[in-house]
Amino acid sequence: DQQVKQNSPSLSVQEGRISILNCDYTNSMFDYFLWYKKYPAEGPTFLISISSIKDKNEDGRFTVFLNKSAKHLSLHIVPSQPGDSAVYFCAALPRNNFNKFYFGSGTKLNVKP
Amino acid sequence: DTAVSQTPKYLVTQMGNDKSIKCEQNLGHDTMYWYKQDSKKFLKIMFSYNNKELIINETVPNRFSPKSPDKAHLNLHINSLELGDSAVYFCASSRLANYEQYFGPGTRLTVT
Numbered sequence: 001d002q003q004v005k006q007n008s009p010s011l012s013v014q015e016g017r018i019s020i021l022n023c024d025y026t027n028s029m030f031d032y033f034l035w036y037k038k039y040p041a042e043g044p045t046f047l048i049s050i051s052s053i054k055d056k057n058e059d060g061r062f063t064v065f066l067n068k069s070a071k072h073l074s075l076h077i078v079p080s081q082p083g084d085s086a087v088y089f090c091a092a093l094p095r096n097n098f099n100k101f102y103f104g105s106g107t108k109l110n111v112k113p
Numbered sequence: 114d115t116a117v118s119q120t121p122k123y124l125v126t127q128m129g130n131d132k133s134i135k136c137e138q139n140l141g142h143d144t145m146y147w148y149k150q151d152s153k154k155f156l157k158i159m160f161s162y163n164n165k166e167l168i169i170n171e172t173v174p175n176r177f178s179p180k181s182p183d184k185a186h187l188n189l190h191i192n193s194l195e196l197g198d199s200a201v202y203f204c205a206s207s208r209l210a211n212y213e214q215y216f217g218p219g220t221r222l223t224v225t
Binding site: 002032036043045046089093098102105 | 117161168169215
C-alpha cells in the first residue's frame with residue numbers, strides 16, 4: 001500500500017530544457033512534502049520542500065508545485081543541467097506524525113548534454 | 114568530515130547469520146532513522162529514535178533490533194538473516210520536527 005507514488009521510473013531531457021518530475025499521493029493527512037536527490041552510491045540529499053498551505057515554492061532553478069485537490073505535486077527544474085542527472089524521490093509527512101516520512105520509488109532523470 | 118556515516122558499505126552474508134550495521138552522525142541531531150530500500154526502490158521507514166528513545170517502530174520483524182547507545186549513534190542488528198532481507202539500508206538524522214533529513218551513503222546487504 002504505497003501512499004506516495006512516482007509513476008515515471010525514468011525521464012530524459014535535453015540540457016537547457018525543463019525537467020518535470022511528478023508525484024501523486026493518496027493520504028489526505030499529508031501536510032508537508034519534500035523532494036530529495038540521490039546520486040549513485042550516495043544517500044538522498046534534501047532538495048526542496050513545500051507545506052500544504054502553499055501551492056508553490058521556488059529555490060533557484062527548482063520549483064515545487066502542489067495541487068492538493070488532485071493530490072499531486074511536481075518538481076520543475078529550469079534550465080536542466082547534466083549535473084542534475086540523478087534519482088529524485090518525492091516524500092510526504094502526515095500532520096499527526098512529523099517524523100514518519102513516506103517516500104516514492106524515485107524517478108531517474110537523465111539530462112543529456 | 115562526513116555528516117552521517119554507515120559501516121559497512123557492503124555486507125555479504127549467508128542465511129541464518131547475525132549481522133550489525135553501524136550509523137553515526139556528527140551533526141548534533143537528536144533524531145535518527147533507519148530506512149530500507151527494497152527491490153522496487155521504495156524507501157520505507159523502519160525505526161526512528163529521538164534522544165535514544167524509540168518513537169517509530171514500523172511493522173518490522175523482531176529479528177531487527179535497533180540500538181541507540183547515545184544521540185549520535187543508531188545501530189541496526191539483524192538476527193537470523195533471510196534472503197528477503199537483501200536490500201540497501203539507509204541511516205538518516207534530523208532535528209526533531211525539522212523536516213530536512215540527512216542520509217548516510219547506505220549499506221548494501223546481500224544474503225545468500
